[in-house]
Amino acid sequence: MLVAGIDSSTQSVKVVLCRAEDGTVVAEASAPHPDGTECAPAHWWDALGQLRELLERADAVAVAAQQHGMVALDEAGEPVRPALLWNDVRSAPQARALVAGLGGPKTWAERTGSVPVASFTVTKLRWMAEHEPENARRTAAVLLPHDWLTWRLGADGYVTDRGDASGTGYWSPAEGRYLPDLLEAALGHAAETPRVAAPGAAVGETPWGAPIAPGTGDNMGAALGLGLREGDVVVSIGTSGTAFAVADTPAADPTGAVAGFADATGRFLPLVCTLNAARILTSTARMIGADLAELSRLALAAGPGAGGLTFLPYLDGERTPDRPDATGVLAGMTTANTDRENLARAAVEALLCSLADAVDHLAAHGARPRRTLLIGGGARSAAVRALAPDVFGTPVTVPEPAEYVALGAARQAAWALAGTPEPPAWPAPPATDHEPDPGMADAARGVRARYAELRDKRV
Protein backbone atom coordinates (compact mmCIF):
# COMPACT_ATOMS: atom_id res chain seq x y z
CA MET A 1 0.00 0.00 0.00
CA LEU A 2 1.18 3.57 -0.74
CA VAL A 3 0.37 6.71 1.24
CA ALA A 4 0.86 10.35 0.21
CA GLY A 5 1.78 13.23 2.50
CA ILE A 6 1.31 16.81 1.33
CA ASP A 7 3.20 19.82 2.76
CA SER A 8 1.51 22.99 1.52
CA SER A 9 3.99 25.50 2.92
CA THR A 10 4.57 29.20 2.38
CA GLN A 11 6.85 28.97 -0.64
CA SER A 12 5.81 25.67 -2.24
CA VAL A 13 3.82 22.46 -2.06
CA LYS A 14 5.60 19.13 -1.71
CA VAL A 15 4.17 15.61 -2.03
CA VAL A 16 5.93 12.45 -0.84
CA LEU A 17 4.64 9.01 -1.75
CA CYS A 18 5.69 6.34 0.77
CA ARG A 19 5.22 2.67 1.56
CA ALA A 20 2.57 2.54 4.30
CA GLU A 21 4.35 -0.12 6.36
CA ASP A 22 7.75 1.58 6.86
CA GLY A 23 7.67 5.06 5.26
CA THR A 24 10.16 4.28 2.48
CA VAL A 25 9.83 7.13 -0.01
CA VAL A 26 9.08 5.86 -3.51
CA ALA A 27 8.54 9.23 -5.22
CA GLU A 28 8.35 12.94 -4.41
CA ALA A 29 7.70 16.21 -6.23
CA SER A 30 7.08 19.90 -5.54
CA ALA A 31 5.54 22.96 -7.17
CA PRO A 32 5.99 26.64 -6.24
CA HIS A 33 3.48 28.94 -4.56
CA PRO A 34 3.23 32.65 -5.39
CA ASP A 35 5.34 34.95 -3.21
CA GLY A 36 3.70 37.27 -0.70
CA THR A 37 1.84 37.35 2.58
CA GLU A 38 -1.63 36.80 1.15
CA CYS A 39 -2.66 34.10 -1.31
CA ALA A 40 -5.87 33.06 -3.03
CA PRO A 41 -6.48 29.45 -1.91
CA ALA A 42 -7.01 28.52 -5.59
CA HIS A 43 -3.24 28.97 -6.08
CA TRP A 44 -2.56 26.22 -3.50
CA TRP A 45 -5.03 23.97 -5.32
CA ASP A 46 -3.47 24.73 -8.72
CA ALA A 47 0.05 24.00 -7.40
CA LEU A 48 -1.16 20.70 -5.89
CA GLY A 49 -2.90 19.96 -9.19
CA GLN A 50 0.54 19.90 -10.86
CA LEU A 51 1.39 16.91 -8.61
CA ARG A 52 -1.92 15.13 -9.14
CA GLU A 53 -0.45 12.13 -10.99
CA LEU A 54 1.72 11.31 -7.96
CA LEU A 55 -1.11 11.90 -5.51
CA GLU A 56 -3.50 9.59 -7.32
CA ARG A 57 -1.15 6.63 -6.79
CA ALA A 58 -1.84 6.85 -3.04
CA ASP A 59 -4.15 4.52 -1.09
CA ALA A 60 -4.53 7.21 1.64
CA VAL A 61 -3.58 10.90 1.86
CA ALA A 62 -3.17 13.68 4.42
CA VAL A 63 -2.35 17.39 4.20
CA ALA A 64 -0.01 19.33 6.48
CA ALA A 65 0.23 23.06 5.76
CA GLN A 66 1.49 26.44 6.94
CA GLN A 67 -0.33 27.28 10.18
CA HIS A 68 -2.65 30.19 11.06
CA GLY A 69 -3.66 31.43 7.55
CA MET A 70 -7.17 32.94 7.49
CA VAL A 71 -9.34 31.27 4.86
CA ALA A 72 -12.68 33.08 5.18
CA LEU A 73 -15.50 31.46 3.17
CA ASP A 74 -18.99 32.72 2.29
CA GLU A 75 -22.23 30.67 2.49
CA ALA A 76 -21.41 29.02 -0.85
CA GLY A 77 -17.91 27.98 0.27
CA GLU A 78 -16.15 30.65 -1.85
CA PRO A 79 -13.27 32.65 -0.31
CA VAL A 80 -14.41 36.20 0.49
CA ARG A 81 -10.82 37.45 -0.11
CA PRO A 82 -7.31 35.97 -0.52
CA ALA A 83 -6.09 34.14 2.58
CA LEU A 84 -4.01 36.27 4.95
CA LEU A 85 -0.93 34.21 5.82
CA TRP A 86 0.97 33.62 9.10
CA ASN A 87 3.74 36.01 7.97
CA ASP A 88 1.41 38.94 7.29
CA VAL A 89 1.91 41.50 10.06
CA ARG A 90 -0.86 43.99 9.18
CA SER A 91 -2.99 42.76 12.09
CA ALA A 92 -0.39 43.65 14.76
CA PRO A 93 -2.53 46.56 16.13
CA GLN A 94 -5.57 44.25 16.25
CA ALA A 95 -3.49 41.65 18.14
CA ARG A 96 -2.56 44.25 20.75
CA ALA A 97 -6.18 45.46 21.02
CA LEU A 98 -7.61 41.93 21.38
CA VAL A 99 -5.08 40.99 24.07
CA ALA A 100 -5.63 44.21 26.03
CA GLY A 101 -9.42 44.22 25.57
CA LEU A 102 -10.11 40.61 26.48
CA GLY A 103 -8.34 40.01 29.76
CA GLY A 104 -4.63 40.60 29.03
CA PRO A 105 -1.79 38.19 28.15
CA LYS A 106 -2.21 35.85 31.13
CA THR A 107 -5.90 35.25 30.38
CA TRP A 108 -5.17 34.56 26.69
CA ALA A 109 -2.35 32.18 27.59
CA GLU A 110 -4.60 30.34 30.03
CA ARG A 111 -7.58 30.17 27.66
CA THR A 112 -5.92 29.54 24.28
CA GLY A 113 -2.40 28.37 25.25
CA SER A 114 -0.90 31.40 23.46
CA VAL A 115 -0.82 35.19 23.54
CA PRO A 116 -1.82 36.04 19.96
CA VAL A 117 0.49 38.13 17.78
CA ALA A 118 -0.23 39.14 14.17
CA SER A 119 0.33 35.57 12.90
CA PHE A 120 -2.73 34.19 14.70
CA THR A 121 -5.99 33.74 12.78
CA VAL A 122 -8.09 35.55 15.39
CA THR A 123 -6.16 38.81 14.86
CA LYS A 124 -6.64 38.56 11.08
CA LEU A 125 -10.40 38.21 11.56
CA ARG A 126 -10.37 41.36 13.64
CA TRP A 127 -8.36 43.18 10.94
CA MET A 128 -10.90 42.15 8.31
CA ALA A 129 -13.80 43.26 10.51
CA GLU A 130 -12.21 46.69 10.88
CA HIS A 131 -10.89 47.22 7.35
CA GLU A 132 -13.17 45.13 5.13
CA PRO A 133 -16.52 45.03 6.96
CA GLU A 134 -18.36 43.74 3.89
CA ASN A 135 -15.99 40.73 3.62
CA ALA A 136 -16.36 40.13 7.36
CA ARG A 137 -20.15 40.27 7.07
CA ARG A 138 -20.12 37.70 4.21
CA THR A 139 -17.86 35.30 6.16
CA ALA A 140 -19.86 32.19 7.08
CA ALA A 141 -16.97 29.81 7.89
CA VAL A 142 -13.31 30.22 8.84
CA LEU A 143 -10.80 27.54 7.83
CA LEU A 144 -7.02 27.18 7.88
CA PRO A 145 -4.96 26.32 4.77
CA HIS A 146 -4.78 22.60 5.58
CA ASP A 147 -8.52 22.47 6.40
CA TRP A 148 -9.38 24.03 3.05
CA LEU A 149 -7.17 21.68 1.05
CA THR A 150 -8.49 18.66 2.98
CA TRP A 151 -12.06 19.76 2.20
CA ARG A 152 -11.22 20.25 -1.49
CA LEU A 153 -9.67 16.76 -1.62
CA GLY A 154 -12.96 15.22 -0.51
CA ALA A 155 -13.34 15.42 3.29
CA ASP A 156 -16.86 15.06 4.65
CA GLY A 157 -17.46 18.77 5.35
CA TYR A 158 -15.09 21.20 7.01
CA VAL A 159 -12.62 19.36 9.25
CA THR A 160 -9.40 20.17 11.10
CA ASP A 161 -7.23 18.62 13.82
CA ARG A 162 -6.06 19.63 17.33
CA GLY A 163 -2.68 20.80 16.08
CA ASP A 164 -3.86 23.35 13.56
CA ALA A 165 -6.91 24.38 15.63
CA SER A 166 -4.50 25.35 18.42
CA GLY A 167 -3.01 28.09 16.22
CA THR A 168 -6.27 29.93 15.62
CA GLY A 169 -6.50 31.85 18.91
CA TYR A 170 -10.08 30.61 19.47
CA TRP A 171 -9.48 26.99 20.50
CA SER A 172 -8.37 25.72 23.89
CA PRO A 173 -5.62 23.05 23.80
CA ALA A 174 -6.11 22.38 27.52
CA GLU A 175 -9.86 21.76 27.18
CA GLY A 176 -9.90 20.50 23.59
CA ARG A 177 -12.75 22.79 22.50
CA TYR A 178 -13.48 25.94 20.55
CA LEU A 179 -13.87 29.29 22.32
CA PRO A 180 -16.59 30.82 20.11
CA ASP A 181 -16.76 34.02 22.18
CA LEU A 182 -13.23 34.91 21.02
CA LEU A 183 -13.99 34.27 17.34
CA GLU A 184 -17.17 36.30 17.61
CA ALA A 185 -15.43 39.17 19.40
CA ALA A 186 -12.89 39.34 16.56
CA LEU A 187 -15.14 38.87 13.53
CA GLY A 188 -18.19 40.67 14.88
CA HIS A 189 -20.50 37.65 14.51
CA ALA A 190 -20.46 33.86 14.88
CA ALA A 191 -19.09 31.70 12.05
CA GLU A 192 -18.79 27.98 11.34
CA THR A 193 -15.50 26.34 12.34
CA PRO A 194 -14.28 22.94 11.12
CA ARG A 195 -14.98 19.97 13.35
CA VAL A 196 -11.84 18.73 15.12
CA ALA A 197 -11.18 15.12 14.09
CA ALA A 198 -9.53 12.60 16.39
CA PRO A 199 -5.87 11.83 15.63
CA GLY A 200 -5.64 8.91 13.22
CA ALA A 201 -9.28 9.14 12.09
CA ALA A 202 -10.39 8.93 8.45
CA VAL A 203 -12.38 12.05 7.53
CA GLY A 204 -13.51 11.31 3.97
CA GLU A 205 -12.38 9.89 0.66
CA THR A 206 -10.67 11.32 -2.41
CA PRO A 207 -12.40 11.09 -5.83
CA TRP A 208 -10.19 8.03 -6.56
CA GLY A 209 -11.36 6.30 -3.35
CA ALA A 210 -8.40 6.88 -0.98
CA PRO A 211 -9.20 7.58 2.69
CA ILE A 212 -8.22 11.08 3.85
CA ALA A 213 -6.62 11.57 7.30
CA PRO A 214 -7.35 14.78 9.28
CA GLY A 215 -4.04 16.50 8.36
CA THR A 216 -2.41 19.08 10.63
CA GLY A 217 -0.19 22.18 10.82
CA ASP A 218 3.24 21.90 9.24
CA ASN A 219 5.19 21.92 12.52
CA MET A 220 2.96 19.18 13.97
CA GLY A 221 3.53 17.29 10.72
CA ALA A 222 7.31 17.55 11.14
CA ALA A 223 7.03 16.26 14.73
CA LEU A 224 5.13 13.21 13.46
CA GLY A 225 7.54 12.71 10.55
CA LEU A 226 10.53 12.73 12.88
CA GLY A 227 8.89 10.54 15.52
CA LEU A 228 9.81 13.08 18.23
CA ARG A 229 10.51 11.79 21.73
CA GLU A 230 10.73 13.44 25.13
CA GLY A 231 14.05 15.34 25.30
CA ASP A 232 14.18 16.13 21.57
CA VAL A 233 14.08 19.79 20.57
CA VAL A 234 13.58 20.46 16.86
CA VAL A 235 14.93 23.58 15.21
CA SER A 236 13.39 24.00 11.77
CA ILE A 237 14.78 26.50 9.27
CA GLY A 238 12.16 27.10 6.58
CA THR A 239 10.47 30.34 5.58
CA SER A 240 9.77 30.54 9.31
CA GLY A 241 12.22 29.48 12.00
CA THR A 242 10.72 27.26 14.68
CA ALA A 243 11.89 25.53 17.83
CA PHE A 244 9.55 22.95 19.35
CA ALA A 245 9.27 19.85 21.51
CA VAL A 246 6.56 17.33 22.41
CA ALA A 247 5.03 17.57 25.89
CA ASP A 248 2.43 15.75 27.95
CA THR A 249 0.89 18.92 29.36
CA PRO A 250 -0.26 22.13 27.65
CA ALA A 251 1.93 25.26 27.87
CA ALA A 252 0.59 28.69 28.83
CA ASP A 253 3.35 31.31 28.56
CA PRO A 254 2.04 34.79 29.47
CA THR A 255 5.12 36.43 27.85
CA GLY A 256 3.83 35.14 24.50
CA ALA A 257 7.24 33.80 23.40
CA VAL A 258 6.14 30.16 23.59
CA ALA A 259 2.94 29.20 21.76
CA GLY A 260 1.17 26.39 23.60
CA PHE A 261 0.08 24.34 20.60
CA ALA A 262 -1.38 20.83 20.54
CA ASP A 263 0.30 18.13 18.42
CA ALA A 264 -1.15 15.64 15.94
CA THR A 265 -1.12 12.62 18.28
CA GLY A 266 -3.14 13.78 21.30
CA ARG A 267 -0.22 15.45 23.12
CA PHE A 268 1.13 19.02 23.06
CA LEU A 269 3.75 20.96 21.06
CA PRO A 270 5.14 24.08 22.77
CA LEU A 271 6.71 26.12 19.97
CA VAL A 272 8.63 29.34 19.38
CA CYS A 273 8.39 30.83 15.88
CA THR A 274 10.44 33.50 14.12
CA LEU A 275 9.28 35.31 11.01
CA ASN A 276 12.77 35.43 9.48
CA ALA A 277 14.79 32.27 8.87
CA ALA A 278 15.95 30.74 5.54
CA ARG A 279 15.31 34.06 3.81
CA ILE A 280 18.04 35.69 5.95
CA LEU A 281 20.43 33.56 3.88
CA THR A 282 18.72 34.08 0.51
CA SER A 283 18.52 37.87 1.04
CA THR A 284 22.19 38.06 2.03
CA ALA A 285 23.19 35.85 -0.90
CA ARG A 286 21.36 38.25 -3.23
CA MET A 287 23.04 41.24 -1.57
CA ILE A 288 26.55 39.86 -2.10
CA GLY A 289 25.83 38.33 -5.51
CA ALA A 290 26.32 34.71 -4.43
CA ASP A 291 24.25 31.53 -4.64
CA LEU A 292 23.48 29.58 -1.44
CA ALA A 293 26.42 27.19 -1.86
CA GLU A 294 28.83 30.10 -2.25
CA LEU A 295 27.30 31.92 0.70
CA SER A 296 28.00 28.85 2.80
CA ARG A 297 31.60 28.59 1.54
CA LEU A 298 32.21 32.31 2.19
CA ALA A 299 30.75 32.10 5.71
CA LEU A 300 33.07 29.21 6.58
CA ALA A 301 36.06 31.14 5.19
CA ALA A 302 35.45 34.02 7.65
CA GLY A 303 36.34 33.90 11.35
CA PRO A 304 33.84 33.74 14.24
CA GLY A 305 32.28 37.12 14.90
CA ALA A 306 32.48 38.14 11.21
CA GLY A 307 35.31 40.59 11.89
CA GLY A 308 33.03 42.58 14.22
CA LEU A 309 29.89 42.65 12.02
CA THR A 310 26.64 41.91 13.83
CA PHE A 311 23.39 41.44 11.93
CA LEU A 312 19.96 41.76 13.53
CA PRO A 313 17.93 39.81 10.95
CA TYR A 314 14.40 41.10 11.55
CA LEU A 315 14.02 41.82 7.83
CA ASP A 316 10.25 41.43 7.44
CA GLY A 317 9.33 42.54 10.97
CA GLU A 318 9.66 39.89 13.68
CA ARG A 319 7.35 37.68 15.70
CA THR A 320 9.78 36.52 18.42
CA PRO A 321 10.53 39.03 19.79
CA ASP A 322 7.21 40.66 18.92
CA ARG A 323 8.41 43.52 16.69
CA PRO A 324 6.13 43.55 13.67
CA ASP A 325 7.52 46.89 12.42
CA ALA A 326 11.21 46.01 12.73
CA THR A 327 13.67 45.95 9.82
CA GLY A 328 17.15 44.44 9.61
CA VAL A 329 20.22 46.15 11.11
CA LEU A 330 23.87 45.59 10.22
CA ALA A 331 26.12 46.98 12.94
CA GLY A 332 29.88 47.28 13.46
CA MET A 333 30.82 48.07 9.85
CA THR A 334 34.38 49.27 9.19
CA THR A 335 36.48 49.54 6.05
CA ALA A 336 38.33 46.44 7.24
CA ASN A 337 35.41 44.04 7.71
CA THR A 338 33.00 44.84 4.88
CA ASP A 339 33.81 41.94 2.59
CA ARG A 340 31.67 39.10 1.23
CA GLU A 341 33.09 36.54 3.67
CA ASN A 342 32.19 38.56 6.76
CA LEU A 343 28.74 39.50 5.39
CA ALA A 344 28.00 35.82 4.72
CA ARG A 345 29.29 34.84 8.17
CA ALA A 346 27.22 37.58 9.85
CA ALA A 347 24.08 36.25 8.14
CA VAL A 348 24.64 32.65 9.29
CA GLU A 349 25.49 33.78 12.82
CA ALA A 350 22.39 36.03 12.89
CA LEU A 351 20.11 33.17 11.83
CA LEU A 352 21.60 30.88 14.46
CA CYS A 353 21.52 33.52 17.24
CA SER A 354 17.84 34.19 16.54
CA LEU A 355 17.12 30.45 16.74
CA ALA A 356 19.28 30.04 19.86
CA ASP A 357 17.06 32.70 21.47
CA ALA A 358 14.04 30.59 20.43
CA VAL A 359 15.51 27.45 22.05
CA ASP A 360 16.23 29.46 25.22
CA HIS A 361 12.57 30.53 25.42
CA LEU A 362 11.48 26.92 25.07
CA ALA A 363 13.92 25.79 27.77
CA ALA A 364 12.72 28.59 30.08
CA HIS A 365 9.22 27.12 29.82
CA GLY A 366 9.97 23.54 30.64
CA ALA A 367 11.57 21.87 27.59
CA ARG A 368 14.58 19.86 28.76
CA PRO A 369 16.58 19.36 25.58
CA ARG A 370 18.81 16.28 25.49
CA ARG A 371 19.48 16.74 21.77
CA THR A 372 18.68 19.38 19.15
CA LEU A 373 17.50 18.19 15.74
CA LEU A 374 18.09 20.55 12.81
CA ILE A 375 15.70 20.29 9.83
CA GLY A 376 14.17 22.40 7.01
CA GLY A 377 15.64 23.88 3.83
CA GLY A 378 18.17 26.01 5.76
CA ALA A 379 19.69 22.88 7.33
CA ARG A 380 20.93 22.00 3.83
CA SER A 381 23.54 24.78 4.27
CA ALA A 382 26.94 23.33 5.27
CA ALA A 383 27.78 26.55 7.15
CA VAL A 384 24.56 26.36 9.19
CA ARG A 385 25.25 22.74 10.09
CA ALA A 386 28.87 23.47 11.00
CA LEU A 387 28.24 26.57 13.15
CA ALA A 388 25.00 25.50 14.87
CA PRO A 389 26.60 23.40 17.68
CA ASP A 390 28.93 26.28 18.66
CA VAL A 391 26.21 28.97 18.65
CA PHE A 392 23.66 26.71 20.41
CA GLY A 393 26.34 25.40 22.77
CA THR A 394 24.91 21.85 22.48
CA PRO A 395 25.36 18.79 20.26
CA VAL A 396 23.22 19.04 17.14
CA THR A 397 21.74 16.09 15.25
CA VAL A 398 21.01 16.61 11.57
CA PRO A 399 18.58 14.01 10.18
CA GLU A 400 19.29 13.33 6.50
CA PRO A 401 17.69 16.09 4.39
CA ALA A 402 14.08 15.10 3.69
CA GLU A 403 10.60 16.60 3.60
CA TYR A 404 9.72 15.83 7.22
CA VAL A 405 6.44 17.78 7.19
CA ALA A 406 5.19 15.82 4.18
CA LEU A 407 6.53 12.59 5.73
CA GLY A 408 4.54 13.31 8.90
CA ALA A 409 1.39 13.80 6.83
CA ALA A 410 2.15 10.51 5.03
CA ARG A 411 2.57 8.75 8.38
CA GLN A 412 -0.78 10.15 9.49
CA ALA A 413 -2.35 8.82 6.26
CA ALA A 414 -0.83 5.38 7.01
CA TRP A 415 -2.29 5.65 10.53
CA ALA A 416 -5.79 6.30 9.16
CA LEU A 417 -5.37 3.40 6.75
CA ALA A 418 -4.27 1.03 9.54
CA GLY A 419 -7.03 2.13 11.93
CA THR A 420 -4.74 1.44 14.91
CA PRO A 421 -4.70 3.43 18.20
CA GLU A 422 -1.10 4.58 17.57
CA PRO A 423 0.63 5.71 14.35
CA PRO A 424 2.65 3.02 12.54
CA ALA A 425 6.21 2.69 13.88
CA TRP A 426 8.35 3.96 11.00
CA PRO A 427 12.14 3.74 11.51
CA ALA A 428 13.96 6.91 12.58
CA PRO A 429 15.77 8.67 9.70
CA PRO A 430 19.56 8.32 9.44
CA ALA A 431 21.27 11.32 11.04
CA THR A 432 24.70 12.85 11.60
CA ASP A 433 25.81 14.19 14.99
CA HIS A 434 27.77 17.44 15.28
CA GLU A 435 29.55 18.33 18.54
CA PRO A 436 30.44 21.88 19.66
CA ASP A 437 34.16 22.69 19.38
CA PRO A 438 35.37 23.47 22.95
CA GLY A 439 37.99 25.79 21.45
CA MET A 440 35.22 27.95 19.97
CA ALA A 441 33.15 28.30 23.15
CA ASP A 442 34.44 31.77 24.09
CA ALA A 443 34.09 33.11 20.56
CA ALA A 444 30.55 31.73 20.32
CA ARG A 445 29.59 33.31 23.65
CA GLY A 446 30.94 36.61 22.29
CA VAL A 447 28.85 36.29 19.13
CA ARG A 448 25.69 35.72 21.15
CA ALA A 449 26.51 38.56 23.58
CA ARG A 450 27.02 41.09 20.76
CA TYR A 451 23.83 39.89 19.08
CA ALA A 452 21.88 40.24 22.35
CA GLU A 453 23.25 43.74 22.84
CA LEU A 454 22.09 44.83 19.36
CA ARG A 455 18.73 43.08 19.83
CA ASP A 456 18.09 44.81 23.14
CA LYS A 457 19.20 48.26 21.96
CA ARG A 458 15.99 48.49 19.91
CA VAL A 459 17.54 50.51 17.08
Ligand SMILES: Nc1ncnc2c1ncn2[C@@H]1O[C@H](COP(=O)(O)OP(=O)(O)O)[C@@H](O)[C@H]1O
Ligand atom coordinates in the same frame (compact mmCIF):
# COMPACT_ATOMS: atom_id res chain seq x y z
N1 LIG B 1 21.43 24.66 0.60
C1 LIG B 1 20.66 25.59 1.14
N2 LIG B 1 21.22 26.57 1.91
C2 LIG B 1 20.45 27.52 2.49
N3 LIG B 1 19.10 27.59 2.34
C3 LIG B 1 18.50 26.66 1.59
C4 LIG B 1 19.23 25.61 0.96
N4 LIG B 1 18.34 24.82 0.30
C5 LIG B 1 17.13 25.38 0.49
N5 LIG B 1 17.20 26.49 1.27
C6 LIG B 1 16.12 27.42 1.65
O1 LIG B 1 15.15 26.74 2.40
C7 LIG B 1 13.88 27.39 2.22
C8 LIG B 1 12.83 26.34 2.01
O2 LIG B 1 12.86 25.48 3.12
P1 LIG B 1 11.57 24.66 3.55
O3 LIG B 1 11.89 23.98 4.83
O4 LIG B 1 11.12 23.85 2.39
O5 LIG B 1 10.61 25.90 3.83
P2 LIG B 1 9.04 26.07 3.72
O6 LIG B 1 8.47 24.84 4.36
O7 LIG B 1 8.78 27.32 4.46
O8 LIG B 1 8.71 26.19 2.26
C9 LIG B 1 14.02 28.34 1.04
O9 LIG B 1 14.02 29.68 1.52
C10 LIG B 1 15.36 27.96 0.45
O10 LIG B 1 16.03 29.08 -0.11
Ligand SMILES: O=C(CO)[C@@H](O)[C@H](O)COP(=O)(O)O
Ligand atom coordinates in the same frame (compact mmCIF):
# COMPACT_ATOMS: atom_id res chain seq x y z
O1 LIG C 1 3.46 30.31 11.93
C1 LIG C 1 4.15 29.32 12.01
C2 LIG C 1 4.18 28.52 13.27
O2 LIG C 1 3.42 29.06 14.31
C3 LIG C 1 4.98 28.90 10.85
O3 LIG C 1 5.89 27.88 11.17
C4 LIG C 1 4.07 28.51 9.70
O4 LIG C 1 3.45 27.27 10.01
C5 LIG C 1 4.77 28.54 8.35
O5 LIG C 1 5.63 27.51 8.12
P1 LIG C 1 6.68 27.41 6.90
O6 LIG C 1 6.03 27.79 5.66
O7 LIG C 1 7.85 28.25 7.27
O8 LIG C 1 7.06 25.95 6.92
